[in-house]
Amino acid sequence: MCILFIALDIYPEHPVIICANRDEFHVRPTEPAHFWPPENHLLAGKDLQAGGSWLGVNKHGQIAALTNIRAPELQQSDKRSRGELVLKALDEPSTMTANWLREQSHFYNPFNLLFGKGNELYCYHSLNGEVQRLSPGFHAISNGALDDIWPKMAKGTQALEKQLSSTGNIDIDALLAIMTDQSQAEDAELPQTGIALEWERQLSSIYIKHPEYGTRSTSIIIQDHQGNTEFVEVRYDGKGRNLGRQSFKMPAS
Structure with missing residues (x-):
């Protein structure tokens, strides 16, 4: 997962609205969002290479989503898969997750x-x-710290705020449109994260279109005050073509 936009306690009937893009190498095998057997208590996509996920919700209404921090000098090949973290966070209360992360996060990139x-x-x-x-x-999480002022983070946050304030209904298609914005930032506005300028440009758009690495899916999560969840996922290939859309309803229990 590479970018998340969050509207928290903004919309009266739905206090949680999350728009998320997963950016990944297109060759990495992936299973679309589904209810995980045998208990079917977890709704998430699955990384078939390492077995974890990038975004999910459970039957209690808990949410977990992961983004990479772009720090190439700190990447180590012997670290554990970060997809495990989403599953861990969906398997226990938040207080336990916070304590566990403080003790165990050094095992991950x-x-x-x-x-x-x-x-x-x-x-x-x-x-x-x-x-x-x-x-x-409104919040944005990408490949730096929470609410960093990166161009695409600011642009998506502003677009989400404008969309939610302009209508009395939540328009899923309009939220998906925000997440498919391919416009890139000017060079002077680019963050300096230790990668080549060409890739800084490529990664500066909300939606990344590239034949090798780019946006694989967009997910929209909407929750009401009872924790009932609507989950929409759209998947894409390396040419930006739509590979399918699916919607789920997950009542809280």
């Missing part, structure tokens, strides 16, 4: 992990080991 339930959402940033509770409002 740098990451942000969004986790929690309802309006109690938290972001763990592995570079400083801090857990930050999200305040009511």
